[in-house]
Amino acid sequence: MAIEKTERLAVLIDADNTQATIIEGLLAEVAKYGTSSVKRIYGDWTSTALRSWKEVLLEYSIQPIQQFGYTKGKNATDSAMIIDAMDLLYTGRFHGFCIVSSDSDFTKLASRIRESGLFVYGFGEKKTPSAFVSACDKFIYIEVLRAKINENESIAKKTMTELKRDARLVRLLRNAVEASSDESGWAHLATTGSNIAKQSPEFDPRNYGYIRLGELLAATKLFDIEERIAGDGQSKAIYVRDKRKKV
Template sequence: MQNKNIAVFFDCENISATFVSSIFEELAKYGEVIIRQAFKDWGSSANKNWNQNLIEEFAIEPIQVFSSKSGKNSSDLRVQRAVIETINKNVVDTIALVSSDSDFRDLAMYIRANGFDSFGFGESKTPLSLRNAYSTFIQLPLKKSYEKNKDTEIIKFLKEAIKNTKGESEDCLVSQVRSYLKNKNSSYNPKNLGANTWG
């Protein structure tokens, strides 16, 4: 458990409301979520799962974004504005973006460059360029248990991490392996494999 102050921003046009509960459960392991905002055209019939009951249950502030006539995703710009305003207030340590939209790549990089932890939550369709822009990327839906994976890539990157962090006595700490993997690729996260820790 950590004691961070967290802001979370939901791109409702790009992510399912069914993930909300598990996202808050995950964020609770890192600290308190003190800013909770969700962006969409609340008068639209699209994405009906994002509704008043959900907003009230999780105490999320609904931010109205009117649909653009040009067909562009208006909520992206509004999310960016909200994140920059939050960074300028300097009341949080961590900013979480919930979206699979590649347009948030530069925003995720901007968050990190300003000294904040940037958490990304997105589905399997989230492009690698966005995943790697975060400090930590967690794939949705969250896996509840470890699944044996025949893909040798997992063993390969764990071996590489051990090789690059072991000391003269040929051993290394799991914490060093974790830091190495996180620094190399934000998708190298035990949560994405259904485990809580690398241990």
């Protein structure tokens, strides 16, 4: 399922669980999927721990929502985000939500939003529990966004050997190509990408050091890749085929 850039998204950030250094990369990523009509961030703003966030709120037009930590060991921020998300959901004004946190407490929220037919993008660190990752339509690891704005933290490209040794990745790619292919075994790259997203919300070629899916597929040396002229005679389309299907 693709989201048009004109669609309205609500961006909700857990300040207690996210670093301010990713804000530039985060909003640039969100812009790929839609317009961030609402940007809210939740935390106890009387705490010095959120000082770095305070310095960027005005620059990026993010609305801070104050939530005092009434009881030690309890995360009041999560509750405030969930309540606000449900209020925004019931307005019917949004096409999707971006939930920025590495906390599993938002698993049920993501599932509930999807039940209403809206798209859910999750953003969190690689330590994010799999339950929350799977509850989202698409999950983007913050490490990818951090690498985008800091070359010193760039994710190294996996070699052909390393990619082939990743049995889960190989199985995912091959299954997606097969499910998207015609009788000759060729599959449209975009359709293949959509199929992968349905199977694995956290999949992102950037996790392996590649910008685009086509580059990752080519790097594995497991697929034939062909560029074709579309029916209009002007645009081009990329098709892929499992080399095992080659006759």
